[in-house]
Amino acid sequence: MRITMIGSGYVGLVSGACFSDFGHDVVCVDKDERKIEALKAGRIPIFEPGLEELVKRNVEEHRLSFTTDLVASVAVADAVFIAVGTPSRGSDGHADLSYVHGAAEEIARAMKRFTVVVDKSTVPVGTGDEVERIIRETNPDADFAVVSNPEFLREGAAISDFKHPDRIVIGSDDPRGMQVMREIYRPLFLGGKAPILEMSRRSAELTKYAGNAFLATKITFINEVADLCERVGADVRDVARGIGLDNRIGQKFLNAGPGYGGSCFPKDTLALLKTAQDSEAPQRIVEAVVAVNDERKRAMGRKVIAACGGDVQGKRIAILGLTFKPNTDDMRDSPSIEIINVLQGAGAQIAACDPEGVDQSRAVLNDVTYCASPWEAAEGAAAVVIVTEWDAYRALDLDRLKSLLAQPVLVDLRNVYERDTVEAAGLTYIAVGR
Numbered sequence: 001m002r003i004t005m006i007g008s009g010y011v012g013l014v015s016g017a018c019f020s021d022f023g024h025d026v027v028c029v030d031k032d033e034r035k036i037e038a039l040k041a042g043r044i045p046i047f048e049p050g051l052e053e054l055v056k057r058n059v060e061e062h063r064l065s066f067t068t069d070l071v072a073s074v075a076v077a078d079a080v081f082i083a084v085g086t087p088s089r090g091s092d093g094h095a096d097l098s099y100v101h102g103a104a105e106e107i108a109r110a111m112k113r114f115t116v117v118v119d120k121s122t123v124p125v126g127t128g129d130e131v132e133r134i135i136r137e138t139n140p141d142a143d144f145a146v147v148s149n150p151e152f153l154r155e156g157a158a159i160s161d162f163k164h165p166d167r168i169v170i171g172s173d174d175p176r177g178m179q180v181m182r183e184i185y186r187p188l189f190l191g192g193k194a195p196i197l198e199m200s201r202r203s204a205e206l207t208k209y210a211g212n213a214f215l216a217t218k219i220t221f222i223n224e225v226a227d228l229c230e231r232v233g234a235d236v237r238d239v240a241r242g243i244g245l246d247n248r249i250g251q252k253f254l255n256a257g258p259g260y261g262g263s264c265f266p267k268d269t270l271a272l273l274k275t276a277q278d279s280e281a282p283q284r285i286v287e288a289v290v291a292v293n294d295e296r297k298r299a300m301g302r303k304v305i306a307a308c309g310g311d312v313q314g315k316r317i318a319i320l321g322l323t324f325k326p327n328t329d330d331m332r333d334s335p336s337i338e339i340i341n342v343l344q345g346a347g348a349q350i351a352a353c354d355p356e357g358v359d360q361s362r363a364v365l366n367d368v369t370y371c372a373s374p375w376e377a378a379e380g381a382a383a384v385v386i387v388t389e390w391d392a393y394r395a396l397d398l399d400r401l402k403s404l405l406a407q408p409v410l411v412d413l414r415n416v417y418e419r420d421t422v423e424a425a426g427l428t429y430i431a432v433g434r
């Protein structure tokens with residue numbers, strides 16, 4: 001199959017590289033010339049474990065290429081995937097669909113034969129209808145089918161998630177579109193492991209939002225249970241394990257922490273609420289989740305201030321980890337941003353380190369001193385705060401940490417340390433829900 005991927009970001013690049021690894025001919029398109037130049041030169045513009053080797057292998061075997069020329073690649077494609085960004089549109093929370101609509105118009109103009117247009121971006125219900133309308137109006141002679149194929153990969157484990165998905169969701173009301181999609185994904189379900197769920201386009205679109213809203217709810221639920229644990233002297237890790245081993249609940253997404261962030265959950269929960277509002281079908285649970293999670297990030301900032309005796313004016317605070325989770329360089333809506341804002345608002349000076357996130361964080365954070373290591377960040381600090389649980393921060397030399405700190409305080413927002421060990425090293429230990 002000849003596949004064109006419009007948008008070569010976290011989703012487009014990983015999906016394109018994986019499809020080419022299955023033997024398809026893939027062209028990844030992006031309008032960002034610097035991104036395409038980098039990819040052509042063998043440089044991967046994002047940090048995703050394993051991606052560099054995967055891209056290199058498939059480029060060498062001539063199954064994967066990169067271009068800014070959407071027209072030429074669309075003209076010969078069997079399927080064109082739209083994998084452009086759908087960020088929040090300002091204050092009302094609606095998904096900004098301008099990139100999707102723009103891509104649809106460009107695709108329409110470039111089509112020369114029957115083409116399946118696949119929406120892989122996360123989009124509100126009805127976007128497939130809109131894409132269909134745009135293509136028909138732009139190119140009345142076009143022969144095409146619009147399919148929804150939401151993506152469920154997680155940054156940091158994206159290749160494995162793409163190649164070993166729990167399920168593949170395909171939404172289409174057009175048999176020709178469905179047939180092409182089955183052929184594209186055939187290599188994945190040869191072993192019979194990944195079920196392909198075929199459904200209507202609207203159901204597929206909503207499945208993605210409902211899934212993310214449910215996961216955000218699970219995180220927020222355990223975070224509130226963690227607050228209760230702190231009040232009543234329970235340990236949220238035990239409670240989470242105690243409930244998670246119940247198959248009906250499951251152990252994943254039960255790690256209490258500073259609140260969810262990242263490029264998907266915050267914007268997708270807001271977009272779902274907007275759709276719910278427009279459709280007069282309120283999603284009150286998700287409304288509460290969004291409000292609780294927003295407040296939680298600020299509360300984590302206040303927790304650090306309290307750990308420093310209630311005053312951080314002029315004090316240095318060491319932040320370990322800036323990205324919204326480990327193994328990515330993605331800073332979009334990371335909890336670290338709000339936590340640092342609260343600390344800076346109270347007069348703290350921030351010294352931060354992160355193995356991959358520093359470049360992106362420069363665009364969203366001001367007045368942060370970036371350090372090459374946790375040791376450099378900790379020097380003279382009133383507290384060390386673990387915000388992202390990168391492996392590099394999981395087994396720190398606590399004696400060395402204490403010797404560098406002005407005040408011996410470790411705030412562990414990811415619960416990676418044991419209280420006894422930390423206290424034995426002479427540090428005050430503040431964790432989440434314990």
Ligand code: NAD
Nearest residue numbers: 007008009010011030031032084085086099121122151155
């Ligand atoms: P991204 O911002 O990393 O990449 C989008 C790319 O599209 C950018 O490089 C941009 O330059 C390019 N682009 C925009 N308009 C274009 C056009 N007309 N022609 C060519 N290129 C164009 O975004 P992402 O994180 O890959 O997310 C893409 C979509 O996938 C979003 O809807 C997101 O919600 C969804 N999604 C993301 C993840 C994730 O973990 N990042 C997971 C599942 C689903």
